[in-house]
Amino acid sequence: MNVKDFDYDLPQELIAQDPLEDRASSRLLVLDKDTGKTEHKIFHDIIDYLNPGDALVINDTKVIPARLHGVKEDTGAHIEVLLLTRKKDDIWETLVKPGKKCKPGTVISFGDGLLKGTVVDVIEDGNRLIQFQYEGIFEEILDQLGQMPLPPYITHQLKDKNRYQTVYAEHEGSAAAPTAGLHFTKELLQRIEDKGVKIVHVTLHVGLGTFRPVKVDTIEEHQMHSEFYIVSQEAADTVNAVKKAGGRIICVGTTSCRTLESAADENGILHAKSSWTSIFIYPGYKFKILDCLITNFHLPQSTLVMLVSALAGREHILNAYKEAIAERYRFFSFGDAMFIH
Template sequence: MKTSDFHYELPPELIAQTPLQRRDASRLMQLNKITGAIAHRHFYELPTLLREGDCLVLNDSRVLPARLFGRRLTGGAVEVVLLRDRGDGVWECLTRPGRKTKTGTQLFFGDDTLSAVVEDEIEGGNRLIRFHYDGIFLEALERLGKMPLPPYIHEELGDAERYQTVYSRVTGSAAAPTAGLHFTKALLREIENSGVIVKYVTLHVGLGTFRPVKAENIEDHEMHAEYCEIPEETAAAVSSAKTEGRRVVSVGTTSCRTLESRALEDGAVKSFSGFTNAFIYPGYRFKCVDALITNFHLPESTLLMLVSALAGRENILHAYEEAVRERYRFFSFGDAMLIE
């Protein structure tokens, strides 16, 4: 299949620039993956759409305030976005301006309590940067860093917690697992009280999520790797659900990729910690995930290809056309879809 097979037209004004005041007030499109039938609902109705015994799996990764603004030793401004912890104080980073951050460049942030040096330039134009600081690095980031919002969001975020899920726990993402932004703690309690089993995985979202697919044929695209974990408790709950014929409902493409990366032929999963570069596109046979809660994704993106694999490309593109007609809000701060 070609990348252009996943194109659709989106009016720019439908790209949500800010989150809604109430998280679960977003709209929710319900899509039947077999028939393509569509229903228009709101996210707060989700407890009535899930079934008793469903296993709902969410990604508990927390976004790093990974965007740092500083200066070079010469005084020139620099922007650094942390992408991946390489250990021992070294991070793989995106830098701007890249031509001014050659190997050996010294960097300083805030009141200079956080400093760094560029150790290497690696494939893809990223840098390996060693940071020097007193105390706890994450505390320095919380004080000096900003949220690395997607490039299509042009407005400042008033409350940084609105780019975190209410259940975020494990810090490490460069972008939010946005399908989870619609949940409130009260909604999660209501879901659990209705007999749904709620479990968590971790996948640290990388900025590769926003990189366009440049290959003409999607099979030629090289998927970025991201760190993920499936706890034993989650693996056991998911495996029991599959054995007993109950649904596994993934919240977000990140949870979906994590589960499918370790799924056996019968749908059971094993506990795991490591990296996944799973690329799911039409033709893929889902072994574990039965239903998916997700946002509306960019044209020609790997995320759009994943949902097309689950529901069929024609069903998805028809649903997106309907969403445009109905003026749904798109992308990270936008509305949601339940594919079942």
Template sequence: MNIKDFDFDLPEELIAQTPLLNRTHSKMLVLDRESETIDHKHFYDLPSYLNSGDCLVLNNTRVLPARLYGVKEDTGGKVEVLLLHQQEGDEWEVLVKPAKKVKEGTRISFGDGKLIAECTALKDHGGRIVKLHYDGIFLEVLESLGEMPLPPYIKEQLPDQERYQTVYSKEEGSAAAPTAGLHFTNELLEEIQEQGVEIAYITLHVGLGTFRPVSAETVEEHEMHAEFYDMDQQTAEQLKRIKANGGRIIPVGTTSTRTLETIVRDYGGFTEARGWTDIFIYPPYTFKAVDGLITNFHLPMSTLIMMVSALAGKDVVMKAYHEAIEQRYRFFSFGDAMFIK
């Protein structure tokens, strides 16, 4: 399958640069898979599409202030470093710019030496392994030096860094936000629970795959980058009970979807599990864990629009995207939502 099958023309002005003042006031395109019909609503209408006994699965990862600006110790040359994920101890996989300036043994200083990154290995696509040197508590050092790693298509500054975190973010470790969850407020979550809908939490730390475009000509040739996931026994038992009682399991975001589908694929059902997943979901794919999806509008030819197309059908999804463009929906991280039911 050619990746151009998932291409579409998106006017640049529809790429949302800032979040709305009220998280729940985003538009929400509701796509019914059975009837292939589309309704145009707002995110605060979500409770009317959920039933008592359903379960929303939320990714409670928290974004690290993972973008660092430093200088090479030997030359003073400027280097940008994006922390992707921790390996062992103080070793991290990172992206660096400009990559050609950072070779094995290069030392990069941040905050006049408050933090030092020493390159220990080279990887593809600007990736590096670095050993971090610092005094004190790492997260406190990072908070004082790092910036929120907003995606490259967002040019505006974000005065309130918490707007790039979900209200339920908890587990530090992501290089990007699970953006479908940005539409929720605590009040909306309470309203949903009051009508008998359950909330379950999993963790997937969003990493390099978010920043890597599909460079292969065909979908089948693309290789996903692995990301760490974790689901505890309480959540596994909760999801088994929901399924047994006929409730729908509706993940919030593609990250939650990838986690659930990985676990059911690898273990034959919901179970306590943690590890690394490089699952790549594209048409045709038979979903084994989820019964719907709450998501945002994604980049052309991205792995995310391929996953959405696997769930609702490529032609149906492309029609919905074209209608969203006609209706002036806002796209990408700070954009509007889609609910596939």
């Protein structure tokens, strides 16, 4: 399959720059994956599409304020560091700009020396391993110095850091938000639970690899970056019981979907597991667990457009996107939502 098969034209002004005041007031495009039929709703109407006995699976990862601005100790040159993956001994895999100025041995100072980082190695893709030195608690220093790592297509500064977190974010470790979850309020989740829908927590720490452009012509040749996930025994038991009883598994976001599909066996049984996944879902993939998906609108030619096309068919997805553009839906991280059922 060619990457250009997943392209579409998006007017620049439809890229949402700011989150809405009320999370649940986004628009919701409802797509029937079998017929391609669409409906236009408001996000809080999602409750009408969920049935007692279904399971709603949410990714409770928490975004860390992973973008740091510092200076090279020897020259004072400005350096931007994006934390990607925590290793051991205060070493992080990072993305550094400008990278060519940061050879192994380079020392970068952040916040007038409150935090210092030494480049210890250059690895694949030009990413740097940086070892940090500080006094106190790393997370508290990061909260003080770091900015939310908003995607490059969002040019506005975020006034409230929490608007790039889901209301159920709990386990720190993501370099990007699982954005489909940004539409939920605590009140809406409570109403969904009161209706008899099971809410299941899983964790997948979102890496920037999710957004990495596909640089090969043939999508089968694309390599996904790996991301760490956790499925608890309780989550596995709940999902398996709901499946067995005939309920549907509804994933909130592509990250929840990839977590379940990674931890499931060929018989569609979900297992408690913590591991790394580089699963790449594109048309032809047979879903083992997921029945329905709540998701945002994704970038042209991205692996996420390929994932939703695997669920609903490429033509249905591209037609729905065309309709969303005609109806002036808001796109990407702070944009509107889609329910594929």
